Amino acid sequence: MPRRTATMLASTLILIVLLCVGVLTTPPYSEMSPGPTVNTLGESGGEPVLQISGRKSYPTSGHLNMTTVRVTGADYRMNIAEVVYGWLAHDNVVVPHDTLYPDGKTEEQSNQENAEEFSQSQESAKVAALRELGIPVQTRVVVSSVRKDSPAQGRLHAGDVIKAVDGAPVKAPDDVAKAVTKHKPGGKVVFSVVPAKEAAAAEKAGKEPTAAQDVSLTTVKSDDGDRAIVGITAGTDHTFPFTIDIKLADVGGPSAGLMFALGIVDKLTPTDLTGGKFVAGTGTIDEKGAVGPIGGIEMKLVGARNAGAEYFLTPSDNCKTAAxxxxxxxxxxxxxTIDDATKALEKIRSGDTAGLPSCSTG
Incomplete structure (x- = not known):
């Protein structure tokens, strides 16, 4: 066989082998790409995303779009060819698999966690929006969860309203932990609680739950040290003066909080918040209206612009990466904060955009 032919044959075989290795080898990477955006002022699945009843709402225009990121599933393994393509593609990001699914988390576990975060973000968005508008919201500390085989199991229940611990009034979830950890493991701690069913009935009647009963528990040692615990997680619950429903399926995580809150503010005020402009954004939000950072900001910018957005509300802590x-x-x-966002929207709808707070790489 002529040397030239042999060389070409050998090169072809090597190329075939490399291609096979590229397709069959599965390095531990996952991919993120731009996901769909949804106008919180519009509809999804044929019904309004934000539905308000029991209070006057106002017409809106323009867009306040929340943004999302698509990710490969926990069980999907990218081959080398896909990884290389992802690295080269401008609109995609390849990240270590453990970044999206740490500690061997399954896709089901990740979806459940995302659903819980999404639900909490909706609650926080409602509170932040109403407080931004000066509308009172009743807040109370409740039992969020009860650990299996803990002293609290069967004695306290999710939804129970915690009025006091050892006689000291409870104003925030941290008050509960502080009161319990004052004890040594084996000590007695007394919870004054309104059972969940009675609390729900009071809320339905528009009243504050008051009929508390005492529950005495014996503390045990925590798994990570000598702290005293009873096996509950405390959280907050709210009573709103009217009904706000957020209807959006197949979305998870906390990053839509800011845009939900702004959508609620827009619907509850006669001022058209966007002035008809296409604004998108992202960011977690807490009950005080503080906006927090999110993941996948690069993908969300691309998704927003592809949808037609002209402005993007960017959490301060994401600004450097986004820019x-x-x-x-x-x-x-x-x-x-949500106040920063409403002031920025005022500039956008007026056309006075020169003074908008911008992001920089510095």
């Missing part, structure tokens, strides 16, 4: 690669035609607006 490193801004899609053409998209203006980043730096926000740290």
């Amino acid at each position: 490193s690669d801004i899609p053409d035609g998209l203006t980043l607006v730096k926000v740290g």
Whole structure:
């Protein structure tokens, strides 16, 4: 066989082998890509995303779009060819598999966690929006969960309202932990609680639950040290003066909080918040209206611009990363609170955008 032919044959075989290795080898990576955006002022699945009853709401225009990121599933293993393509593609990001699914978390576990975070973000968005508008919201500390085989199992239940611990009034979830950890393991701690069913009945009647009963528990040692615990997680629950429903399926995580809150503010005020402009954004939000950072900001910018957004409300802590690669035609607006966002929207709808707080790589 002529040397040239042999060389070409050998090169072809090597290329085939490399291609096979690229397709069959599965390195531990996952991929993130731009997901769909949804206008919180519009509809999803044929019904309004935000539904308000029991209080006057106002017409809106324009867009306040929440943004999402698509990720490969926990059980999906990218081959080398897909990894290389993902690295080269401008709109995709390849990350270590453990970044999305740490500690061997399954896709089911991740979905459950995302669903819980999404639900909590909706609650926080409602509270933040109403407080931004000066509308009172009743807040109470409740039992969020009870650990199996703990002293609290069968004695306290999720939804029970915690009025006091050892006679000291409870104002925030941290008050519960502080009161319990004052004891040594084996000590007695007394919870004054309104049972969940009675609390729910009071809420339905528009009243504050008051009929508390005492529950005495013996503390045990925590798994991570000598702290005293009873096996509950405390959280907050709220009574709203009217009904706000958020209807959006197949979305998870906490990052839509800011845009939900702004959508609620827009619907409850006669002022058209966007002035008809296409605004998108992202960010967690707490009950005090503080905006927190999120993951996948690069993908969300691309998704927003592809949908037609002109402005993007960007959490302060994401600004540096976001500013490193801004899609053409998209203006980043730096926000740290819901108040920052409403003031920025005032500038956007008035056309006075020169003073908008911007993001930089510095």
